[in-house]
Amino acid sequence: MLDDVQIAYYDSTTWKPVYRSHSDSKYYDEQSDAGVVLRDMYYDMKDRAFYLKEHQNHTDGVHVHQRLVGCELLYSNKPGQLHYWDAFGGQNMEEFIFDIGKHTIQIKMLWVITWNQLKRVHENFMYENVYHPICIKTLRRYLNMEKNNVLRKVKPRVRLMKKTLSDSHGLQISCLATGFYPRHINLTLFRDGQPVDDDQITGGEILPNGDGTYQMRKSLVISEEELREEHKYNCSMKLKHLSQDNKLDITFGK
Structure with a gap:
């Protein structure tokens, strides 16, 4: 992945990475190196999953081993840091950071298998001279190829909608921002100029659209009593790459 754009995936049947765009022969060595790293990672994950299944006395069945590097x-x-996370069965099991400035691995959490001094020296060498350089080289190349995609800035469309609740005679208002990119957004509902408490809000997840942009919706239920009090509700949206806010105002009551 380059940010949120898929670049390739590893096919464990053919033992090769499959690239989203056509492979270029001038990058053969680089792609070959990346393929070796992905293959080693695949087999390492299989071995670790088998070990953890036995060590934690899991029964036969479906067990999920996840890795994010x-x-x-x-x-x-x-070049910045290289981050590594491993999880098995939904539990974080291993986490560390390779700091290129200090040339060291900062361990935050390890498996039940501890590292001796020889293992630590070996891993540090591999991350400094193999994994980190390959990752940075691949990142730079695909950033250059995909920069028009991942660096684009798309302004959202914002709507404030209302729906009558027949069971309580109240209203539900929803603020929807959709079609924006990148995904970083701050969407806030205001009552009489004050932010509504989070525990009164539902939604708030950032969801993908089919065209590669994103959407977010936040909703608030307004009771029948509140409707009689004539409050003013605002929807405010902020994006880092926009110089101005998008705001919609709507007033309920008499």
Whole structure:
């Protein structure tokens, strides 16, 4: 993945990565290196999943082993850290960070298998000289290829909707922002100029649209008594890449 854009996946049948765009022969060595890393990661995950299943006395059945590894480029185009997370059966089992500035691995959590000094030296060497350089090289190449996609800025469409609740004679108002990119957004409902408490709000998850953009909806139930009090409800949306807020105002009551 490059941010939220899929670049490739590993096919365990053919033992090869499958790239979303057509492979380019001039990047053969780089893609070959990435394929070796992905293959090693696949077999390592299989071995660890088998070990943990036995160690934790899990019965036969479906068990999920998840791994997330990612590197970052800083705004100065300098290589950043490499993060590594592992989970088994929905539980975080291992987490560490390779710090390129300090040339060391910062361990936050390990499996029940501990690292001795030899293992630590080996892992540090592999991350500094193999995994991190390959990750950064791949990131830079695909950022250059996909920059028009991942660096685009799309302004959302914002609507404030209302629905009558027949059972309580109240109203539900919903603020919907859709079609925006990137996914970072702050959507707030106000009552008489004050933010509504989070425990009164439902929704708030960022969901994908079919065209690669995102949407978010937040809803608030207004009781019959509140409707008689004539409050003013506002929907305010903020995006980091927009210079101005999008606001919609709607007033309920007499």
